[in-house]
Amino acid sequence: MERILIGNLQEKKGETVLVQGWISVRRDQGKMVFFDIRDRSGTVQGVVLPNSGAIETAKEIRSEYVVSVEGKVNERPEKNRNAKVQNGDIELEITGLTILAKAEIPFELGGELNLDTYLDHLPFTLRAEKQKAIFKVQAEIIKAYRAFLGGQGFIEFQSPKLIGDDAEGSGEVFEVKYLYDKIAHLATSPQLYKQIMVGVFERVFTTGNVYRAEKHSTTRHVSEYTSMDAEFGFIKDHTDIMALETEMLRAVCGHLTALCKTEFELMRADIPTIPERIPAIKLREAQELIFKETKKDIRKEPDLEPEDERWMCEWSKREHNSDFIFITHYPVSKRPFYAYEDENDLGYTKSFDLLFRGIEITTGGQRRHNYENLVAGAKGxxxxxxxxxxxxxxxxxxxxxxxGWGIGLERLTAKMLGLSNVKEATLFPRDINRIDTLLSTDQKE
Amino acid sequence: MERILIGNLQEKKGETVLVQGWISVRRDQGKMVFFDIRDRSGTVQGVVLPNSGAIETAKEIRSEYVVSVEGKVNERPEKNRNAKVQNGDIELEITGLTILAKAEIPFELGGELNLDTYLDHLPFTLRAEKQKAIFKVQAEIIKAYRAFLGGQGFIEFQSPKLIGDDAEGSGEVFEVKYLYDKIAHLATSPQLYKQIMVGVFERVFTTGNVYRAEKHSTTRHVSEYTSMDAEFGFIKDHTDIMALETEMLRAVCGHLTALCKTEFELMRADIPTIPERIPAIKLREAQELIFKETKKDIRKEPDLEPEDERWMCEWSKREHNSDFIFITHYPVSKRPFYAYEDENDLGYTKSFDLLFRGIEITTGGQRRHNYENLVAGAKGxxxxxxxxxxxxxxxxxxxxxxxGWGIGLERLTAKMLGLSNVKEATLFPRDINRIDTLLSTDQKE
Structure with a gap:
């Protein structure tokens, strides 16, 4: 018999089928055994009757056992139906049961776990419904992102991560022992390569890992994350980039609304609505605003602190009903050498950060395209x-x-789903304490 | 005026338009100036008449200057039309010409270059039509690959590249100086993570960089390449994987036929046709065949050498009219610890390589899924x-x-397009001699 997916059982009422999956819960009721079976498409309740040939095997079964079952798709009696769950109106009367793999799990899935316990057991804890929802949404974000940019004439390219010198001197770069003891580094962004590729394809994007040697543990940072980078030519100025990012976010949110409603409900999170125009404010204006409203004086700072970013997001929500806000015109001193200085606002760049629900998720801007001007920027x-x-x-x-822009996929996912720590939106997060397992204590901070 | 793409000029005959792009060729004819302008959508010929206000600027212009031009879309006189090129029936009579950026190029594009010269000048040489065709095809391969797997219920995940111990002890792994002087490594494949993810989503794939510290320079190897990995559960055996890969290749080639005909014509390459069933032969049978037909005795070897792979591909083409051939049942000794030993052919694994036009482009197989069996495999x-x-x-x-499988994107691209060196299908190839620029001579091999 050919395997059928649990998500398609509704079409098979009254028929005998073959289903394969994991046991989620086993419940014994007198001489009968009930369990939930799940596969990639969903979950269904199975029942093994006392006179069934499968009853002995059924009693062996535990959570996460992998099974192959034959059974009849029965409609449940009216009183036993549960409209709230998938397949709540049917059950599988099991006539044949084969164990494909046994399991011995450390605890049952679904309870609250502290972050370290969750991370220590990722190969198991990622199987919880909540975690599957998070990484399903993450996959759909990238898919929608690629589809949108593809439709706008962007070509995806494979950006190298192994680079030679840490030319930008960011100080947060990992060293790699390259061949014949030469030193290489891990790229902190695909910035220089995506600019090169604008010269080739005019509109390009790349999605891949970038690396930051962050020596402190926060809820915002991991050592390895996914950067969704785009870069394009023949722009008027940075506002063209902000407009395209706004349109992209609208497309992504539309896609999530169409395909991930269940996941957002499960996470009790709202898909953001994107206003016609996301509010944009110069850094200096934001600083004045914060000073006026809170008396906190950061008017001489070159950047916003996390607390200020949260305040600006609350302000944007309150005043403009927007989960997003662009902060523009960071000082030349704070931006990299390739940032474009505004001719009409000297000392400040045509750059922006995009804040979303309290955190920066994008850095972007216009770049210097003139050779002499770029060299001067580097020397400066x-x-x-x-x-x-x-x-x-x-x-x-x-x-x-x-x-163009660089968007942190994990931060975006976390904020979309209301997660407080970016590590919850990073499949296998690396930080100062952990690469899969905890690093030995002598090197923890 | 709003910019129009050159690819849309055919709809604008008789109208005045704004076009922006790069100068490909300038030709002076008496007092008139002709040049080709290209943008991401195509190329058109521009002409500046002697009495035009743009004639002085036109004379300054050189190859690769970036320009913004206003002009009228004229139909060319019958005798000047060229049906073989895009927009060969029109030209742009230029009335306004602004230089957006000047250029000073090392040589004209389009000629034959030796590999080092090509690589030394990538930010420029990638602009040639041939290189754009290669990386356009590469982008479409990944796009089609993702679309096919998405349609088969696969979810894409972000696999980490920074790993802890080189547990497999492959010996070809790069060391990373991690935080607080701890040693980490760069993953040689996402193998262990994609298996973990089968436990979560059942069907998964990931596309990203992997790293091999190859200490020799060949036409087949680079230090950093893109691996298209997939892994899925509830298979009968390795033949399910081979069947799905065959279907995937058919989908990819169908996509390329629909979208990349121009690129394949330019490269004088044929999109392969995928037979209903790709020939499959056990390694031992292949070795017997080679011995019988060529008298080369490799029957005691655990693998095929490049020369043997080429011979097998020629055989497959000759005997089965297939550009592809699966070689199965590599010995347990040659495969990693997680390879599944065939119960009916002890000492040999349910594994395969896929050869394409003379080279291995895929390694795949069934894995040990039973805990005790897997531990025994590692100990063995x-x-x-x-x-x-x-x-x-x-x-x-x-x-x-x-x-599941791992497919080398660059090798696949190279063989699709008839390139003799995988470096030509790697955007910014890294090898023992080069990370962008040549590494200093004291450390070359």
């Missing part, structure tokens, strides 16, 4: 342009006005 | 199961019969 930061000679070839070869 | 290789305790949790928690 005390960097040696010779270290960028490979990258600079793109600019020697003619580059249009361009810019 | 002299590995310490304690080093795999995180991974082994998945098997303690119940795993179905499962297996």
């Amino acid at each position: 930061k005390g960097l040696n342009p010779d270290n960028f000679s490979f990258y600079l070839q793109a600019f020697k070869s003619g580059m249009p006005p361009h810019g | 290789k002299g590995l310490n199961p304690d080093n795999f305790s995180f991974y082994l949790q998945a098997f303690k928690s119940g795993m179905p019969p499962h297996g």
